[in-house]
Amino acid sequence: MINEVFDQSLNTLWAQLFSRFAPTERFVPKFVKQTKATRTVDVRLETQLPDGTTSGAPGAMLSYGNTNSAALSLCMAVHLSAPTTLAWLIFDDPVQPMDDIHIANFAAIVRQLAFTHGRQVVIAIHEPELFEYLSLELAPSRPDQTLVKVVLERGAGATQVAVDRVEHHREQQLAGSERRTQ
Secondary structure (H helix, E strand, O other): OOHHHHHHHHHHHHHHHHHHHHHOOOOOEEOOOOOOOOOOOOOEEEEEOOOOOOOHHHHHHHHHHHHHHHHHHHHHHHHHOOOOOOEEEEOOOOOOOOOOHHHHHHHHHHHHHHHOOOEEEEEOOOOOOHHHHHHHHHHOOOOOOOOEEEEEEEEOEEEEEEEEEEOOOHHHHHHHHHHHHH
């Protein structure tokens, strides 16, 4: 099973996603395939340069932030590679250790997963500013897309829940400019 899922196509997809998270990183992580069947799982990771030269483990070659990006991009790659009956991706505070550029890259990748690959994405964010930023980045851009924002606030022994369904709204100013350019 491991050799079926952790194959070269997964490595290729993982490298592509990781490169979108960290486009300036020289190394990309990859799996080294298990060579013989045993009763134990032997999964090794290494990094690879663009010329194909291999190097050490991702933890030794990548920064802390890029190691987290490698983990997130791996989860996404596995999700896209393995057969699934539920097209859901659930992230718990995935951007916590990221800088602004990695957060923007994460939002672009999640947007593509959600809207191009038809995935339902749930993201739990603990910082209100990051929540608002991702809400803006993931807002619907077409009538067939929807964003549901759920805010939980705890206090005085009770939890308040606010649900906001964000539908696509065509901006009149932008719609007017489209007519002028045609």
